[in-house]
Amino acid sequence: MEILFLAILVLIMATALGSGYPVAFALPGAAIITIGLAAGSGLLFAGSTDAYFHSGGPQQWLSAGVTNLRGVYWEVERDTLIAIPLFIFMGIMLQRSKIAEDLLVTMAHLFGPVPGGLGISVVFVGALLAATTGIVGATVVAMGLISLPAMLRNNYSPSLATGTIAASGTLGQIIPPSIVLIILADQLASATDQASTARKALYKEATGELSMPSVFDVASTSAGEMFLGAFIPGLVLVGLYMLYILIFAIIRPSSAPAVKYAGKFNGAFWANVALTLIPPLALIFLVLGSIIAGIATVNQAGAIGAAGAMIMAGYRLAAGRKTTYVPAIIALVSLGVIAFCLSTYEMNIKGMQTSQDRLGVMIGLAASAALIVSLIWSGWRTLKIENTLHGVMLETAKTTSLVFIILLGAAMLTAAFRAFGGEELVREFLNSLPGGFWTQFIIVMAVIFVLGFFLDFIEIAVVVVPIVAPILLADPEANITAVWLGVMIGLNIQTSFLTPPFGFALFYLRGVAPAAVKTVQMYKGVIAFICLQLLALGIVGFYPPLVNYLPNRVSYLSDTSPPPRNPKLQYCMEEYVAGLLADGNGTVVKTLQTAQGLDLSVLPKKMGSAVKKGIDGGEEALASLQAAFVAETAVEAAQAEYRPKLRLVRGLEKKIRHEQELLDTAKTMLGRVQGDNAAAKSRLEGEIAAAQSSIDALKAQIPAEWEETHTTFAKLTKAEDDARNNYRRKADASYEAAFEALEAMNGTEAFIALEQDLRDLRATIETGAPDETHELVNEMSRKFSDIEATDDVKSALSKARRKLKSKSPDVPEALKEYDKAIKAYESGKVWRAKAETELRAGLTTYLDGIRTTLGTRVQPKLDRPQALYLASCSAHHRDISLNF
Template sequence: MELLFLCILIALMVGALISGFPVAFALPGSAILAISLAALCGWLFAGDTGAYFADGGPTQWLTAGVTNFRSLYWEVERDTLIAIPLFIFMGIMLQRSRIAEDLLVAMAQLFGPVPGGLGISVVIVGALLAATTGIVGATVVAMGMISLPAMLRNNYDKSLATGTICASGTLGQIIPPSIVLIILADQLSSAADQASTIRATEYRAVTGEFSMPSHLDVVSASAGDMFMGAIIPGLVLVALYILYILATAVLKPKSAPPVPYDGEYDRSFLRNVVKALVPPLALIVIVLGSILTGVATVNQAGAIGAIGAILMGGYRIFKGDKHVYLPAILAGVSIVGIALVLSIWEINVKNLTTPGQTFGFVLAVFFSLVLAFAVFWSTWRVFKTDDTLNQVMTETIKTTSMVFIILIGAAMLTAAFRAFGGEELVRHALTSLPGGFWTQFLVVMLVIFLLGFFLDFIEIAVVVVPLVAPILLAAPDANVTAVWLGVMIGLNMQTSFLTPPFGFALFYLRGVAPKIVKTLDIYKGVVPFIGLQLFALLIVGLAPPLVNYLPNRTFLTSENAPPPMNPKLQQCLEVEVFDYYAKHEQDILKALDTMAGVDISVLPSSYQQSIGSVIDQSRQTFAKVDQVNQAKLVIAEASMNYRDLHIDVRARERQIRQLEAAIEEHNAYIDNARFDDSISEQNLADAEADIAILESDISQLQSEVPPQWQSENERYQALLKDLKIARLGYQNHVDNAYRPLQEILRVLNSASRLAEQQSAVAALDNLITNNDADTAMDGIKVLEDQLDAIPGAESVRSLVTKARRALRGDSPDAQEALAFKDQALAQLASDVAWMNEANSSVLPALKKLDKAIGYNIGVRLQDRLTDRLALDIAACQSTHKDVSLSF
């Protein structure tokens, strides 16, 4: 019966959407009607409102709905949704500011003389508007009203002209900042958590280990990551559009003729182009640049974009003649001033210690006030001019409300879908497909593409993605990132704006196109661009680094980048460092030999031994590398024969676990029958018969497991263990080899700091003599803490500690404390003496050795990666690697 109500749920939803019922109410309405009907039928025919639910009943569905509502609005982790109204406001404000009109005119004049230039200008303007407004309807309507008549006047083919406008107008769905990407990031972050749980459960079931290695975990996605991941695919799509228009203009000159510019390419023309291009480009750079560089979060960048849109609107729609650009100029100057102040002084309001910092703080306050005044001035202009601000705010509230109501409705629909067992049905249908992840992925992408003919992108993002994304992300045979999956889905959903019969871009253009343009012309025009979008989808699918590289690069080169010791970096770090060893082994050995010939007798014996250990162990590193490479080679050879067997048996084991779970449910049903009089004997008999069938199926699956499985699996696991041991052996070896060198360098570089403590140690004489024991001990403890922070001060600190301890107890011994103070002073002078001598005779050689081995043998102990290593590891992590044999 659950399947019947699942079909009713889907039928209600499809019927409501096809009939034109508002999406915001169609989704929750379908869920409420289906849940109510199932509960009513259960109460009437079975005496239990939850009888026809696969999981719980209407009460559990209501609880799930409340949980989803709370998570949507109160969970801190989902705060990226705050960016939605900010970017919507920015887009509507810029659209009302007629930025599109200025851009189109300037680009048409600039590219018109080129064959197909007018079409190319439409694509470029579409890309620029996508990175500023991001609103498909506004972009298509604006370009349709301005550029379509010009293209038709200049004998452009009607299909090419309309197709170019529709396709360019949809670029805002993939080029950031995009509302689609924000919604996808929100949905995929939850999906990644579910996928991680699925993987951890699977790993525990097949290995018996409770903790899964971090490199096997699912890589999640934030809105910022999605923005960065979509930049290159968006540019690929723009390039494909331009190449298509150029090719059409060359092959069919009459379909896209050049349009000569009637005016002169003089200063006036240049000034108009700059005035049209610079403001939106500056806004793009500031908004996206702040995200890419890590200066601002997506929410903060949205606020920046909203303020930038107000500043642009303040001069663009202003009808006065005086001081048109003054607010924007004041804002620009103040921003530059604040940036200069922050680059010169490190300003902390609570700790202004120098006159320069105080002056910088005053300047920062002044520029901030000027910026606030400029923003207020522009806001007042927008408010007073044609009631623009009120209209923009109203439209923003309407659009934002629609998005959030759809999110809530989709959460209710998804909960209902799960209540009727739909999620398990989808999971079983996908996981049972032959071919693993790629078959599942192709089926899902085909379904999304077909749904795009009838549904909007928001419905697909919030209804389909939560159901299928956890399954795809959990698949270990592809091990894709959530960012890549999100961008692929985003590119696919972009076609929904172009695919008839419900492609919204088609309707938008139809509404403003002249009567000479028939609907069939628009449909014919978008077909090649749909093909180009699918081709772009293929390119991105075959080249994951196009999506993954920028997020990885930004993360690994940021201030918050993980240290080289991070477990998730180890495999890619190993690849890069081993490659360096292969190319520079002789250089490293030569550096070690050079260090071995340096006279280090000035150093204490313990440090001499440490340097000898560094040289000896570093020479042995290459043997450890060979062990790891040999273990990897053995694994690679064994995997070729083992893979098919592993995949086959693991698939059967998953089926067995599913059947065992079904048996547990039946047994629970039978146990509950003792307390539920409504369950008949026939129902119990049916449940027991089902259990017998399930047990028979399990026996059949177990009998199909090849007899050599146990021995082959144990052999392969032993090889994996050997590789793990070899890697850990290498990592421990290089850490132990480099650590003494790192410590000696820290000691020698701290000689001046230690020397500065000489007066503090000497002052202990007065402290001990002229104060009571408690006061003296407190003062000595302060000195101990200072010495603790200085590498190489251990001997001095130990003697200072003994001086303090001599003052403890009922009978403090000041003379003993003074004696230890004298020893500490002598030790400090001795340590500083040998450090200074070593700094002139040994330190240069140690620095050369550190330069030779610091970022290969010693890389794991560094605070952060070098830029070169960070970029190489980012490239390494940008490809998808099959990890299925670990499960």
């Protein structure tokens, strides 16, 4: 019965959407009606409102929907969602202030003489507007009003002209900043949590281990990472569009002729190009650059974009006045002064110490005030000139409300979908498909592509993604990243604006296109661009680094980069080290051999032993690393035979778990049957027998040699893991022990500086009051705590302090411990002096020689070559299914 009500839920929703009923009410309405029908039917026919729900009852799922609604409401405070109205405001402001129109006209003049130049200029401007607005409707309408008449007037094919405009207008869906990417990032953040839980459960069931290593976990994503991930695919799509138009113009010049510019390419022309092009490019740089550089979060970058758009609109709307550019100039000067102050002075008010710091803060405050003045001035202009600001705010409020209301409705619909087992039904269907992850992925992408014929991108993102994303992300075979999946879905959703019969870009263009352009011609024109979008989808799917590399690069080069010890980096880090060792012509081995000749007897016994053990372990670390790669080769050789058996057995085990759930449910229901309801008991007993029979049959299909095969392969993977772990331990020790010894030598000056204070402490202990003296002894112990290799001094002082602090202070015993501290100090002076002259140079050379190889993991952060290599290496998806 659950499937029946699931079908009713989908039918009600589809009927409501097809009839033109508002999406915001169709989604939650379908959920509430279906849950009510299921509860009423259960009460009427089965005596329980819970009878026809997959689990729980109507109260639970209505409460879950309400909880989801409240959760989405409060999520407005999150970066991923608060950026939406800011970017919408930025886009509508640039469109209403005619900056988009200026771009189109100027670029048409610039590219016109090239074959297909008008079409290429439309694509170029579409990309610029996408990077500054992201509003499809506004972009298509603007370009349709300005470019389409010019293209038709110059004998462009109507199909090519309309297809180019419609496709270029949709670039805002994938080129950041994009509303689609923000919504996808928000949905995928929740999906990764579910996927992580599912993968951990899969690991536990497959291996019997209680916890899964973090290296196998699913990484989440953010709007900033989505922006970075979509940047290169967006450029790929732009390049494909331009290349297609150029080739089309060369093959059929009569359908896309070159258009000569009537004016002259003089200084005035190029000045106009610069004035038109530079401000939008600067805004793109500020918005995306601030995110990429880690200076601003996504919502902060949205605020930068909104403010920049208002300043640009201020001078565009007031063109021709004496003070046209004054607010913009004030803003630019203010930003320059603020940047100078931030780089020159301590701008933290609480951290001010000198008069220079106070001067910097005062200058910064003055510049901030000037920036506010420029914003208010520009805002006043946009409000008074053609009432532009009022219209922009109204459109922003409408569009934002639409987005958030659909998010709320989708939360309710998702709760109902799960109530009737829809999520598990989808999961079982996808998991049952032959071919593993890629079959699942292709099916999902095909479904999203078809849904794009009928649904808007928001409905697809908030209804479909939460259901399918956890399933795809949890699969260890492909081990895809959330940002890659998000960009792939974003590219796919983009086609929803072009595909007939409900392509929104086609509707927008139809509304402004002349009657001479037939709708059939528009449909014909977008076919080539839909194919190009699918080609881009295939390129990005085939080569994941196009998406993953840039987020990785920015993350690994940032101040908050993961430490070199991060478990997820180790596989690539070891490849990096192996490459350096291969290119080093045995330099590291020579460094180790030279270090083995150092006289470590000058160091304290424990320290010298640790350093010697570390140096001696260096060669063992190199051998272990080599052994790890040999073991990896053995695993790769064995997996061709092992993988099909693994898939077979894990698939059977999955079916067994499903049948076991049915068996347990039937047993539970049988225990709840009351009275002499023989028919119900007989039905449930039959279900129990059928489930048990299925379990037995499935177990019989598991190959008899499976345990032996699995054990043999597990030994191979264990040998690789053991070699890698041994390498990591020995490599870390080879650097850490010597580094700690060198750090101790670096503290010699501070150690010597404490001598007089330490010696003066005797008189204080002898003559002072014990309840006061023990604090002075403790303070001296803390001073030595800041210096490496002073444990013996600290220990003696601590014992002396305890003797003085006890209920019966024992000054003579305290002095004995103090004398031990003096003795330890004298010993420290001796070995430090010898080490300084006899050992420092050798240890320094040793550490410098292994820092980027054996010592990589223990460094405080990645250096640039390491970060760049790891960004490239980890951008590829690595199959980890053999560990499950």
